[in-house]
Amino acid sequence: MDHYKDIIKESGAKLTKPRLMVLEALYSQERPISLSDIADICFEIDFASVYRTIKLFDELGILQTINIGDKKPKYELETKKSHHHHIICSECGRIEKIDLCILPEIQKLTKFKIVNHSMEFIGICPDCNTGK
Amino acid sequence: MDHYKDIIKESGAKLTKPRLMVLEALYSQERPISLSDIADICFEIDFASVYRTIKLFDELGILQTINIGDKKPKYELETKKSHHHHIICSECGRIEKIDLCILPEIQKLTKFKIVNHSMEFIGICPDCNTGK
DNA sequence: GATCAAATGCAAACTACTTGCAATTAGGGT
DNA sequence: ACCCTAATTGCAAGTAGTTTGCATTTGATC
Structure with a gap:
């Protein structure tokens, strides 16, 4: 968890409450989840912020995006140990x-x-x- | 080409001008193309009909759908010989x-x-x- | 050629995503 | 601990791509 926080800080981005909550939501998940899943979990955060946070995490390379069929993309934290x-x-x-x-x-x-x-x-x- | 027409007829669906044009558009293509690509090629056909035709072709299993990243899905005719x-x-x-x-x-x-x-x-x- | 369910075109609705902007906030300097 | 400022947020509106309802048209059977 600290690993991800470090990456965010080192990029120059601020460690804000929305970002911590989205990170926590992803971290506590066993399976990839969609933007709206995250927005549901982090219900006090605006959807636009969830969207921009995921975009940031993706740019920082701490995210893996899964596109299944025609459904919404799902996301999970990238872990160096298990590519799958x-x-x-x-x-x-x-x-x-x-x-x-x-x-x-x-x-x-x-x-x-x-x-x-x-x-x-x-x-x-x-x-x-x-x-x- | 007749192979695809047969599949459409045998399903009970009518062999209409829009369907033939979409089939022709897909058939003449070397690469997968998107809905709007097809609509551009078949410019006299309404987009909704292109959409419903692709949906039909997909249900008939004569179509392969390619989802690349977050871009629009692309389609190509399924050929038994070359799975790729x-x-x-x-x-x-x-x-x-x-x-x-x-x-x-x-x-x-x-x-x-x-x-x-x-x-x-x-x-x-x-x-x-x-x-x- | 008449019949009629199926298919089409049109226009509007819908979903998911994306963006502009004023208000808010994290975090470095003092 | 407080101020400052640029980064970030929430809100609301915009956009892209897809999906649907319905009146009109059409392919295929008789």
């Missing part, structure tokens, strides 16, 4: 982590210098799949 | 195909029954990378 992707249940919305990533293989295949990537899977989780 | 993904240049928007896919490996790793997936990469293409 996600699979989401199309029935109940449950999200699980996936540890496999082929970024290095793709980088070998292309002449592009890869700066970002997303790998998301949509499926039916075991609970929702029973009785089919 | 994409890398897009963050500078000029150029899109290239990537043939590697780890869907089978992921399916082995998860208890979810995977029904859909996306793997998109964002990078800087060789042309845009020169002079840096």
Whole structure:
């Protein structure tokens, strides 16, 4: 947690109440959450501030953005230890982590210098799949 | 081309002028295109009809949707022969195909029954990378 | 060619995001 | 601890992209 606060301070940005609350909301979450999820949790903070805070966190590189299908983007704090992707249940919305990533293989295949990537899977989780 | 027309007819949907034009627009394209791209090409068709046509094509499973970052979704016709993904240049928007896919490996790793997936990469293409 | 459910065009509604600006606040200097 | 100032916030309005209701039109069957 202090790690993230340090990054914010070192960037020159102020450590304001809205920013601390959004950070706390992300930090306490097991799964990626959307802007409106954060706004719901931090109900005393204006949506515009949540929006700008997420934009800031993204620029500071402490955020991972997950785009699943046509739904709203979801966010989670970047942790250096575990790079991972996600699979989401199309029935109940449950999200699980996936540890496999082929970024290095793709980088070998292309002449592009890869700066970002997303790998998301949509499926039916075991609970929702029973009785089919 | 007739393959797609057959799928549309067999679904019970009518083979109307707007649908044929959208199909033609997608068919003649080398790269995925957005709703507004299609609307620009098929300028005599109302945007709402383009929208509903794409929705229909998607339901019929003849479409692949590509979501790259926070930009508009792009669409291309599904071809059974070549399953692939994409890398897009963050500078000029150029899109290239990537043939590697780890869907089978992921399916082995998860208890979810995977029904859909996306793997998109964002990078800087060789042309845009020169002079840096 | 007549029939009619399906599809279209139009216009308005909606959702999610984005921005301008006056009021507020964090944090360095004193 | 208080002042100062630029950074940040809340508010409200704007924007982009998508979605929908409904009267009119049209493709496909008879």
